[in-house]
Amino acid sequence: MRAGEVDFGTALLKGLAPDGGLFMPSRIPVLSRERMDSLAGETTYADVAFHIISEFLGEDIDNDILHEMCRDAYNFDIPLLKINTNLYLLKLDQGPTASFKDFAARLMARLMSHYSGKLRRRLTILTATSGDTGSAVASAFHKVAGIDVIILFPAEEVSVIQRKQMTSFGENIRTIEVDGKFDDCQRFVKQAFNDSDLDHLNLTSANSINIGRLLPQSVYYIYSWLKTVYNSGNKVIFSVPSGNYGNLMGGLIAMKMGMNTNRFIIATNMNNEVPDYLKSGKYKPIVPSVNCISNAMNVGNPSNLARIIELYGGNMNEAGEIVKKPDIEKMRRDLWGCCVTDKETIETMRNFYDNYGYVIEPHGAVAWKALESYLAILPENISNGDAYISLETAHPGKFGETVKIATGVDPELPASIKEAANKKESFDSIANNYEEFKKYLMND
Numbered sequence: 001m002r003a004g005e006v007d008f009g010t011a012l013l014k015g016l017a018p019d020g021g022l023f024m025p026s027r028i029p030v031l032s033r034e035r036m037d038s039l040a041g042e043t044t045y046a047d048v049a050f051h052i053i054s055e056f057l058g059e060d061i062d063n064d065i066l067h068e069m070c071r072d073a074y075n076f077d078i079p080l081l082k083i084n085t086n087l088y089l090l091k092l093d094q095g096p097t098a099s100f101k102d103f104a105a106r107l108m109a110r111l112m113s114h115y116s117g118k119l120r121r122r123l124t125i126l127t128a129t130s131g132d133t134g135s136a137v138a139s140a141f142h143k144v145a146g147i148d149v150i151i152l153f154p155a156e157e158v159s160v161i162q163r164k165q166m167t168s169f170g171e172n173i174r175t176i177e178v179d180g181k182f183d184d185c186q187r188f189v190k191q192a193f194n195d196s197d198l199d200h201l202n203l204t205s206a207n208s209i210n211i212g213r214l215l216p217q218s219v220y221y222i223y224s225w226l227k228t229v230y231n232s233g234n235k236v237i238f239s240v241p242s243g244n245y246g247n248l249m250g251g252l253i254a255m256k257m258g259m260n261t262n263r264f265i266i267a268t269n270m271n272n273e274v275p276d277y278l279k280s281g282k283y284k285p286i287v288p289s290v291n292c293i294s295n296a297m298n299v300g301n302p303s304n305l306a307r308i309i310e311l312y313g314g315n316m317n318e319a320g321e322i323v324k325k326p327d328i329e330k331m332r333r334d335l336w337g338c339c340v341t342d343k344e345t346i347e348t349m350r351n352f353y354d355n356y357g358y359v360i361e362p363h364g365a366v367a368w369k370a371l372e373s374y375l376a377i378l379p380e381n382i383s384n385g386d387a388y389i390s391l392e393t394a395h396p397g398k399f400g401e402t403v404k405i406a407t408g409v410d411p412e413l414p415a416s417i418k419e420a421a422n423k424k425e426s427f428d429s430i431a432n433n434y435e436e437f438k439k440y441l442m443n444d
C-alpha cells in the first residue's frame, strides 16, 4: 500500500497504484464545527455532496464544475425513513439501477470524464461484475465523453434481469460474457492491467478499489447524521450490509472527517470472514464464497479489507496476508460484526413488513437483523437519544421472488428494470481463457 503521493486525478484514473496497492487519500480533512453547521443548513443531498467532495479535491477542480456534477449525479430521492423513535432506514435504492452502487458510479463517471478530458486522453474502463456493479457502471458511463467501458460478467452467475440491465446500452458500453466464474473475470481484469502490450488502451478500473468510488460513499453517512442527531449532539450508529467493504470504508472516512459516531455494525451473510477476524484476531478468507440470498455480499475475501487494516495501522499484502498487525482493540471498539443466516434474513423481511408495513430486500434485511442483535445485547442504548440507521442497499423489486416468499407481497419493479426487460441485448462471448480476452482487446 505504499502508493507514493499522487494527486486525486491520477489516483482516480489509474485505479491501482503502480506497486499493485490501493490508493488512499494522504489526508482525510477534518471538518470544523463551523463547516458542519453550514453543511447542516444545506437542504439538498447534491449540495452536501459538493461541499464534502470539495474538501478532498480542493484546488484540483473548479467549484462550479464540481457542484454541477453533484447536481447531475444525485438527481433522485434519498429517503430516510423513521421506523421507530430512534431507528431509521436509509434507502439508497432510488438511483437509475436501483442499487446503492449508483451513488459512487455516477459521480465517479463525471469526475473521470473531467480528468481524462484535461489530459486529452481516451480511457478504457475495464470492470468485472457479479451483477450490480456492471449495471451501475454501464448506466453511469453511458455516453460519457472520452471513456469506453468494457464489462466482463460470468455466464452462469448473473441473472437474466441483471444481464439485461447492462447489455442493452450500446454506444460506448461493451459487455463480454465469460464462460467461467466471477473470479475468472476478475483475474482477466487484473492480468490486463499488468500486460504492457495493452498500455495503449489506457486501461483503468471502476471496481470498488477505486478511490473515486469510496469518497462519494462517505456523503450519505454525513448527510443522514446531519438530518437526525447533529443538532442534539447525540451519536449516530450505522448498520452496514457488507461484501467488499467499500460501503463501510465510506463510513470510516466520514468518521475521520468528524461525524459523531462511536460504532459501525458490520452486517454480513454467511461470508463472515471479517466478523470472525474481529473475534479471533485471525483472518481466514472464505474460499469459495458461500452462496446466500443477499447475493451482492457473497464475498469471501474482500478487496477493501487491506484499506481498513491500514486505517488501523496494519498492513495486508497482495496475497491477503496480514504482515503487520493493526490495532485490533481499536478496531473492536469501532466495529461490531454480526453474521446473519438466510433463514434469519427471510424472517426479518417478514417481521419488518408485519411490524412496520414496509417491504425490504435481503441485503437491507441482513443489516436490520444485525442492528436488532446489537440493540438486544445493549438494550440500555435504545433510549439514549442516539440514532440507529440501517442501510437498504437495493430496491425490493430486484429481489421479487424472495420478497414474495418472505412477505407474500409482489413488489413493484423499479422503472429502470421495467425498461431493461424490453430492451434489445447485445454482448460478446469468450471462452475462459485470458489469451482470447487479450486478442479481443488488441483488435479494438
Ligand SMILES: *Cc1c(COP(=O)(O)O)cnc(C)c1O
Pocket (backbone or CB within 6 Å): 099, 100, 101, 132, 133, 208, 241, 242, 243, 244, 245, 246, 247, 248, 296, 297, 363, 393, 394
Ligand atoms: C455491492 C452491494 C453490497 C455490498 O457492498 P460493499 O461495498 O461491497 O460492502 C450490498 N448490497 C448490495 C445491494 C450491493 O449491490
